[in-house]
Amino acid sequence: MSPVETYAKGRPMHDIRIIREDPAAFDAALARRGLAPVSSDILALDEARRRAIAGSESALAERNAASKEVGVVKSRGDDAEFERLRALVAAKKDEIARLEEETRAADAALRTALLEIPNLPDADVPDGADETDNVEVNRRGTPPTFDFAPLEHYDIAGVKPGMDFETAARLSGTRFVLLRGGVARIHRALAQLMLDVHTQDNGLTEVNGPVMVREEAMFGTGQLPKFGDDSYLTREGFWLIPTSEVTLTNTVAGEILDAEALPRRMVSHSLCFRSEAGSAGRDTSGMLRQHQFEKVEMVSVTHPDESRAELDRMTRCAEDILERLGLPYRTVVLCTGDMGFGARRTHDIEVWLPGQDTYREISSCSTTGDFQARRMNARFRPAGGAKPEFVHTLNGSGLxxxxxxxxxxxxxxxxxGSVRLPDALGPWLGGKLTLTAEGALA
Known part of the structure; x- marks a missing residue:
């Protein structure tokens, strides 16, 4: 059995009952993502599974009935019937073993197929094919004007001494950077500001977790099996996290939480690792797209009725960091063709970069509904002792x-060639708000 099948066993991905009840609606939702219909294939696998289960149960009933008759027939001395029933019991035993194996194989095939299907978009997500169809919903701040041609970050005189790509390339190869001095301290100050704001003002609980996780954790949040090439696998079988979404979300894997414990809001500052497979030639200059980088990640675990409001709240938490730093930004709702595999709805926040004369993504906040929770078997117990239900999970860069x-x-x-730094960073920079043209903080 493959690793995918092993993990898929016992893990409901999409609710098969929804596909059975309205396959056309399921296919229509996938069509909004630009995907071909799958319900007929899924239902064929489901039928094969149900047929094998029914056959196994029928054979078991026949074997049990025959087993009861064996003793009765033997006691009345009917040798011929005794031999017939004994042979029947043996045959049914073999048939049951075969059908149980068919059931296991059919179950694994169904669950593996469901594992490959992305989440269904919310009804209010705009339809579209790619990023050009995303819808802007917020814009704050005015891009600065310069009396000179603005440079990209790596060409600014004061930045060059503290942003060393050549040494990093000798150490690790391309798409790595070595930060020094004032630039390194600004980088650290930004992470500290984000963590302090999120924990002190936004009510998130700080978590410092591992950056190497087991395979099932990557499956739980949807990085596997589809996106294995985008991440790094160690020789010991651990995966390096592409974001601490993996670590934080999986803290509730296999749990049944009390409804009163929701929402659970967490934040983590961590190293992140991405192979950037398929991004050859994109953003090769500077540190915009790196194999190793740092993020402050927010994760919320909520009651299903609260997840949409929680997405708006999480988006505001991310936007607030940019506003404190005085950085112009815009927020867009991703269209169906641009959403990630596990998302039901996504808000991207794009910050203005004068060196590129455009907005670039700096945060992506998504609700996955119960998509990840089903993969992780993460549930909550409603008030009044009702049957446990799947939680909803959300994640977003903060930033x-x-x-x-x-x-x-x-x-x-x-x-x-100097850089004027935002006043908001003062407490974490000892009040030094200028990066001089020589690369020192002053």
Missing amino acids: AVGRCLIAVLENGQQAD
């Missing part, structure tokens, strides 16, 4: 630290 560093440096650049 990507490296990209925030880029935005701070580019928006604050001065004609003399």
